[in-house]
Amino acid sequence: MRPFRSARTVLLLLSLTLLLGGCRALDFYDRTLEQPAPPGMAPPYEMAMRSLPEYRIEPPDILQIELLKLVPIPPYRVESYDVLQMKVLNTFLDQPIDGYFLVEAEGTVNLGPAYGTIRVVGMTVEEAQREIKTKLEQVLARPEVSVQLARASGMQPITGPYLVGPDGTVNLRQYGSVHVSGKTLTEAKLALEKHLASFVDSPEVSIDVASYNSKVYYIITEGAGQGDNVVRVPITGNETVLDAISQVQGLSQVSSKRVWIARPAPGGYGCEQQLPVDWVAITKGGATATNYQILPGDRVFIASDPVIAFHTTVSKIIGPVERVLGFGSLVGSTVRTFQLTGVRQTTF
Numbered sequence: 001m002r003p004f005r006s007a008r009t010v011l012l013l014l015s016l017t018l019l020l021g022g023c024r025a026l027d028f029y030d031r032t033l034e035q036p037a038p039p040g041m042a043p044p045y046e047m048a049m050r051s052l053p054e055y056r057i058e059p060p061d062i063l064q065i066e067l068l069k070l071v072p073i074p075p076y077r078v079e080s081y082d083v084l085q086m087k088v089l090n091t092f093l094d095q096p097i098d099g100y101f102l103v104e105a106e107g108t109v110n111l112g113p114a115y116g117t118i119r120v121v122g123m124t125v126e127e128a129q130r131e132i133k134t135k136l137e138q139v140l141a142r143p144e145v146s147v148q149l150a151r152a153s154g155m156q157p158i159t160g161p162y163l164v165g166p167d168g169t170v171n172l173r174q175y176g177s178v179h180v181s182g183k184t185l186t187e188a189k190l191a192l193e194k195h196l197a198s199f200v201d202s203p204e205v206s207i208d209v210a211s212y213n214s215k216v217y218y219i220i221t222e223g224a225g226q227g228d229n230v231v232r233v234p235i236t237g238n239e240t241v242l243d244a245i246s247q248v249q250g251l252s253q254v255s256s257k258r259v260w261i262a263r264p265a266p267g268g269y270g271c272e273q274q275l276p277v278d279w280v281a282i283t284k285g286g287a288t289a290t291n292y293q294i295l296p297g298d299r300v301f302i303a304s305d306p307v308i309a310f311h312t313t314v315s316k317i318i319g320p321v322e323r324v325l326g327f328g329s330l331v332g333s334t335v336r337t338f339q340l341t342g343v344r345q346t347t348f
Contacts, residue, residue: 046282052296056183057180057184058164058181058182058214059164059168061213062164063162063209064160064208065162065170065192066207067200067203067204068204068206069203070200072149072200073199075125077122078120078124079153080104082152083101083102083103083150083151083153084103084128085099085150086098086100086111086132086145086146086148087146088145088146090141090144092140097111106119108120109132111132114139118135132145132147156173158196164214167179167181168180168182172195175199178192179191188207189206216232216296217233217239217297218300219233219302221248221255224312225312231248235295241290241291242283245302254305258279260276261274261275261277261294261300261301262299275292277290277292
């Protein structure tokens with residue numbers, strides 16, 4: 001038992017030494033950078049919010065695209081299952097021709113019992129009108145024919161939501177793909193209209209972002225030596241630190257009140273930017289100075305409680321040793337039990 005007690009004493013003294021001496025992690029952050037920034041460069045906060053730069057589309061955003069008019073490029077040739085609007089004057093009174101007529105699978109339209117059917121597939125609207133007039137002149141005197149294309153079956157509707165793929169394009173199905181990644185909504189609108197001009201006459205496109213999925217920020221909760229938790233949250237442009245922490249239901253049981261924003265440096269600058277948050281001030285005091293506005297790519301870091309972190313570290317160090325010593329003590333007790341049992345049996 002004495003070796004076991006001695007080991008426990010050494011571990012206890014080591015733990016007290018670490019507790020009194022404290023633990024310091026390597027930190028390359030230069031505290032001299034924590035100088036008041038000029039007013040124009042101060043980070044935005046709750047009472048001084050700023051609009052984000054013009055949104056640029058990236059995967060995996062979802063776009064709502066609407067084609068305001070779907071008119072095929074002339075001359076359009078009639079196809080099966082197209083719908084033609086026809087109006088004919090000087091017809092029989094009991095069999096007028098005035099309405100919508102479906103081009104059947106055989107490529108013909110049925111004008112009625114008195115007029116029969118006529119094949120129009122492959123013709124332009126003007127050619128179909130002349131052909132129908134020629135057909136009606138066989139049974140009518142001086143028919144006046146008007147034909148318009150009411151619906152083109154070959155023109156697939158475009159309106160709907162579209163996911164921006166990993167390659168930065170939206171797939172418009174039979175109309176092909178258009179690259180929109182990195183473009184603003186205005187630039188994407190022009191790109192879509194230019195592409196659709198090969199299929200549609202004078203296309204007019206309306207585009208909006210249905211789901212903002214590409215611009216995000218991260219909430220990192222330090223786990224006091226038990227692993228960190230990372231939550232990815234889409235950004236809408238009006239979040240603050242309080243909004244971010246509300247996404248993880250507040251501070252956890254292992255968290256301290258040390259919170260800061262780690263903001264990625266602009267391109268070409270190898271410096272880190274940390275914005276310390278006064279948690280007590282922005283919650284209990286209602287202060288807004290450190291309730292910073294969240295920007296895309298920010299890391300909201302919640303540090304762990306140092307006491308809990310120290311307890312976890314010591315437990316990780318002492319736990320294996322205690323198990324080994326406990327196993328040794330169990331083996332020793334078992335051996336002594338067998339020895340005493342053997343002595344008693346011999347004496348008896």
